[in-house]
Amino acid sequence: MTSALMLQHLKLSYGNRRVLNDVCFSVLEGEFFIIIGPNGSGKTTLVRAMSGAVKPQQGEVQVLGRALRSYSGKALARCVAVVPQVAPVDIPFTVAEVVLMGRSPHLPWMGLERRKDLETAERAMHFTHVAHLAERNLDQLSAGERQRVLIARAICQQPRIMLLDEPTSALDLAHQVQIMDLLDKLRKDEGITVVMVSHDLNLAALYADRLLLMKEGGVVSLGKPAEVLTFETLEQTYGCVLLVDNNPVKAVPRITLVPGDALVWREQRLSKSGHVK
Amino acid sequence: MTAQSLPRRILAVSLVLGLFLAISVFLGLSIGSTGQNLREVLVLVTGHGDPASTMANIVWRIRLPRVLLAALAGATLSLGGLVFQAILRNPLAEPYILGISGGSAIGAIIGILLGLSRFPGVALLAFGGSMATLILVLVIASVKLSLKQDSLILAGVMVNAFCSSVIMFLLSITQDSRLHNILFWLMGDLSMSDTNQTLILAAALLPCFALLFLLARPMNLLLMGEELAANMGLNVRFISIVLMVITSFMVSAVVCHSGLLGFVGLVMPHLLRLLFGPDHRLLVPSCILGGGAYLVLCDLLARSLPAQGELPVGVITAMIGAPLFIFLLQRSRR
Amino acid sequence: MRLRRLPGPEIMRLHRVFPLAVAVFALFLAAASMGEARLVRDQLGREVMAPDNPERVVSLAPSITEIIFALGEGYRLKGVTQHCDFPPEAESLPKIGSYVHLDLEKIVALKPDLCLGTRDGNPREVAEKLEALKIPVYTVNPRDLDTVMDTLLEIGGLLNAEKRALALVGEMRARIAEVKSRVANTKERPTVFFQIGIVPIVSVGTHTFIDELITTAGGRNLAAGSTPYPRFSREQVVALEPEVIIITSMTRGQDFEPVRDEWNQWGSLPAVRNHRVYIVESNLFDRPSPRLVEGLELLARLIHPELW
Numbered sequence: 001m002t003s004a005l006m007l008q009h010l011k012l013s014y015g016n017r018r019v020l021n022d023v024c025f026s027v028l029e030g031e032f033f034i035i036i037g038p039n040g041s042g043k044t045t046l047v048r049a050m051s052g053a054v055k056p057q058q059g060e061v062q063v064l065g066r067a068l069r070s071y072s073g074k075a076l077a078r079c080v081a082v083v084p085q086v087a088p089v090d091i092p093f094t095v096a097e098v099v100l101m102g103r104s105p106h107l108p109w110m111g112l113e114r115r116k117d118l119e120t121a122e123r124a125m126h127f128t129h130v131a132h133l134a135e136r137n138l139d140q141l142s143a144g145e146r147q148r149v150l151i152a153r154a155i156c157q158q159p160r161i162m163l164l165d166e167p168t169s170a171l172d173l174a175h176q177v178q179i180m181d182l183l184d185k186l187r188k189d190e191g192i193t194v195v196m197v198s199h200d201l202n203l204a205a206l207y208a209d210r211l212l213l214m215k216e217g218g219v220v221s222l223g224k225p226a227e228v229l230t231f232e233t234l235e236q237t238y239g240c241v242l243l244v245d246n247n248p249v250k251a252v253p254r255i256t257l258v259p260g261d262a263l264v265w266r267e268q269r270l271s272k273s274g275h276v277k
Numbered sequence: 278m279t280a281q282s283l284p285r286r287i288l289a290v291s292l293v294l295g296l297f298l299a300i301s302v303f304l305g306l307s308i309g310s311t312g313q314n315l316r317e318v319l320v321l322v323t324g325h326g327d328p329a330s331t332m333a334n335i336v337w338r339i340r341l342p343r344v345l346l347a348a349l350a351g352a353t354l355s356l357g358g359l360v361f362q363a364i365l366r367n368p369l370a371e372p373y374i375l376g377i378s379g380g381s382a383i384g385a386i387i388g389i390l391l392g393l394s395r396f397p398g399v400a401l402l403a404f405g406g407s408m409a410t411l412i413l414v415l416v417i418a419s420v421k422l423s424l425k426q427d428s429l430i431l432a433g434v435m436v437n438a439f440c441s442s443v444i445m446f447l448l449s450i451t452q453d454s455r456l457h458n459i460l461f462w463l464m465g466d467l468s469m470s471d472t473n474q475t476l477i478l479a480a481a482l483l484p485c486f487a488l489l490f491l492l493a494r495p496m497n498l499l500l501m502g503e504e505l506a507a508n509m510g511l512n513v514r515f516i517s518i519v520l521m522v523i524t525s526f527m528v529s530a531v532v533c534h535s536g537l538l539g540f541v542g543l544v545m546p547h548l549l550r551l552l553f554g555p556d557h558r559l560l561v562p563s564c565i566l567g568g569g570a571y572l573v574l575c576d577l578l579a580r581s582l583p584a585q586g587e588l589p590v591g592v593i594t595a596m597i598g599a600p601l602f603i604f605l606l607q608r609s610r611r
Numbered sequence: 612m613r614l615r616r617l618p619g620p621e622i623m624r625l626h627r628v629f630p631l632a633v634a635v636f637a638l639f640l641a642a643a644s645m646g647e648a649r650l651v652r653d654q655l656g657r658e659v660m661a662p663d664n665p666e667r668v669v670s671l672a673p674s675i676t677e678i679i680f681a682l683g684e685g686y687r688l689k690g691v692t693q694h695c696d697f698p699p700e701a702e703s704l705p706k707i708g709s710y711v712h713l714d715l716e717k718i719v720a721l722k723p724d725l726c727l728g729t730r731d732g733n734p735r736e737v738a739e740k741l742e743a744l745k746i747p748v749y750t751v752n753p754r755d756l757d758t759v760m761d762t763l764l765e766i767g768g769l770l771n772a773e774k775r776a777l778a779l780v781g782e783m784r785a786r787i788a789e790v791k792s793r794v795a796n797t798k799e800r801p802t803v804f805f806q807i808g809i810v811p812i813v814s815v816g817t818h819t820f821i822d823e824l825i826t827t828a829g830g831r832n833l834a835a836g837s838t839p840y841p842r843f844s845r846e847q848v849v850a851l852e853p854e855v856i857i858i859t860s861m862t863r864g865q866d867f868e869p870v871r872d873e874w875n876q877w878g879s880l881p882a883v884r885n886h887r888v889y890i891v892e893s894n895l896f897d898r899p900s901p902r903l904v905e906g907l908e909l910l911a912r913l914i915h916p917e918l919w
Contacts, residue, residue: 051508052507053504053507053508073507073510073511073512074510075510076510077508077509077510078510080508081508082504082505082508084504084505087501087502087505088366088501088502088505090366091500091501091502092500092550092555093497093500093501093555093556097497097555097556098501101497101498101501101509102509104494104498104509104510104511105509105510107494111494112283112284112558113283157509309844309846310844310846310847311844311846311847311850329879330879331849331850331852331879334849334877334879335846335849335850338877339845339846339849340846392866394869452709452711452712454808454809454813457808457810457811458809458810461810461811468810468811468844468845469810580844580846583842585838585841585842585843585847586811586812586841586842586843586844586847587811587842587844
């Protein structure tokens, strides 16, 4: 399998603050690649480096085998689509208009949309189940619906790679699964590489092919969920007590937070029975 | 889906507004401070009638350049408001927001105080003044190493405020009838229109209109926010600068002829957006035709309402524009 | 028995009376030289304690300055407004501000014993403040040629120059009569547009000096009407088809050639066809002073060149 994205020795600083420190990894084509890590680990910056929104001081990003630098704006937009964490609230367009704008990288300068573009947009809206909202204004939608609209827009770009920054953090449980399933389907149907930043370790474990664990701008661990999500690695990275066991739904680790008094309870039981329950 | 008929919609809107503009122009030629002469003008326009008569003189030499200037100014100011509202993503943006009003006013006042005539003296000074303040605003905003919307607006407000203090000082030391001249300029006044100058202005503005029409879709993308626009392949910085330069040039050129006409650039984009939606490919032609018609009609009122003399047209645009803007804001809240 | 001397008859003794008489006389002299004032009524009907022989006069308007100098009493003037430019001697006198914006401090510092002002232009508050400081302010209100001549006589009376005033007035009347008699020889009354404002275009209505001058000079003021300074759009002027256009403005130092050139582009106007667009000096037309007659004569020559 070829690599969709390759990051080589990426170093990035904002002013004096080093945000990414010698980051090296590659994302394989068609992978569901999820980036996890505590706040301030540089996850969002990493995604922005991958989309070309920020430029590293050292190192290189390669997209589909070519240096990111060598892509023109439009050419890059045809390969990489980005779904931000939140969209600006005051966009005055309807759902249909927003989704259709995703066709921009494929349109000529004056950009009158052709039938092909309209059909692509229709399909994208059906895929993300927002077709019934086509004439609504963006500010009239719920967070979950808005997220799906943005994904539909990204789909219209017909990218090879989709970058998403915490797409589920503002959604309720039902919508979280819905979005993740949608992305998975995209991956399977169209062969799109999905690179995502997530807060939710369990969700990440359930869907990811590979996980990238980051801390303070550096890569801590990279690999399958079972390899990365060990309790020593996690406790060291996150700096808190975690319980790692097996997820009953799928053969992946499950991470449980341990509240303070539960710790005391565990200590008490240990001292009573002499071994961990 | 509505977008399917976009070319058709553009055509339809352009035809309707074009007709509206034509009617407004005809009314503007027929009605003035000496009364209304619809029939006579119809005769003149269709080529009959005595070309040497007083009426012909009034229509062709006084009213026509004025109506032409009103149409150009209305189109430019409306477009200016539209573009700045898109670049700055702020519904309160208007064409003078980046310091153009302050700089051109200072230039014009100095020209008037020096006793220069409107063309070329006062006009050139006004143009120079607005370019100077524009550069000043860009320098101040870019000191923060970003052309972010907020720092631009802030810099524009600061420069305009400073210019206001200079203007107040200049007004206070003006004691004679030049004060009236200055006040009319500050309010926006089309009475000093000159056929040759207006034609030169038209030659300068029409290419700008065409360019802005071509940039209409990128303006749509800009409204999605800088990051999303960039992700969809738009060179945000470059397009924003190009838009800003074209628009500032356009607006400054008009201000040299018309003074600081207010409320047109603020209100017309909102009104047209309410009528035709937020797609700039529709809004650009609507602003050109609809904005032009609006100012032609306002100028008509300015010329015909007073029993004696004329009002500066800026008074009319303010009196209509302010309540209209409040109404539009309330509509958009719902 | 000895009779006591009564004090009364003693005073009558001459050698006692004489010093007393001198003392009383000296007192009278002193009182007289302290400036006896008399109560007069000015043209606004206000009562003013005008000194008999004003020696420190401050003029609050350029027209008054001209009148004072015309009466030959310029030596009494100690202060004038900054716009007092005629005669040239007035320009070297201390300035007390512009006549709409008088400098109270400067006026008081000059210690005037009489201030002369006009109703038109001088703000009333300044007159009231000056009077509160015990400085008499005599206000005139000339509205037409007749009241200008009355003003001349009144100011002449105040400054003890009655003879000169009478002579001046007589001269003025003679010159006006001359103009009137010549104008009576023709029935033509050309239409005149007298422009005193450039942006906006402003002309003069019926109750102004200029209107009276135009009419007396044998013209017809196109802007006659109840509005004293009506505004015109260019369109309205073109529609009126004036036969004579006269341009002036109170704006000093402005060049009016461009204004004339602008009008000269309108070939349809009779004034332009016949080359009758003129520029005149505004001071001859808007100051209620003896020079109004000069303005009249100038106007008459412009409107009826055939009569001179």
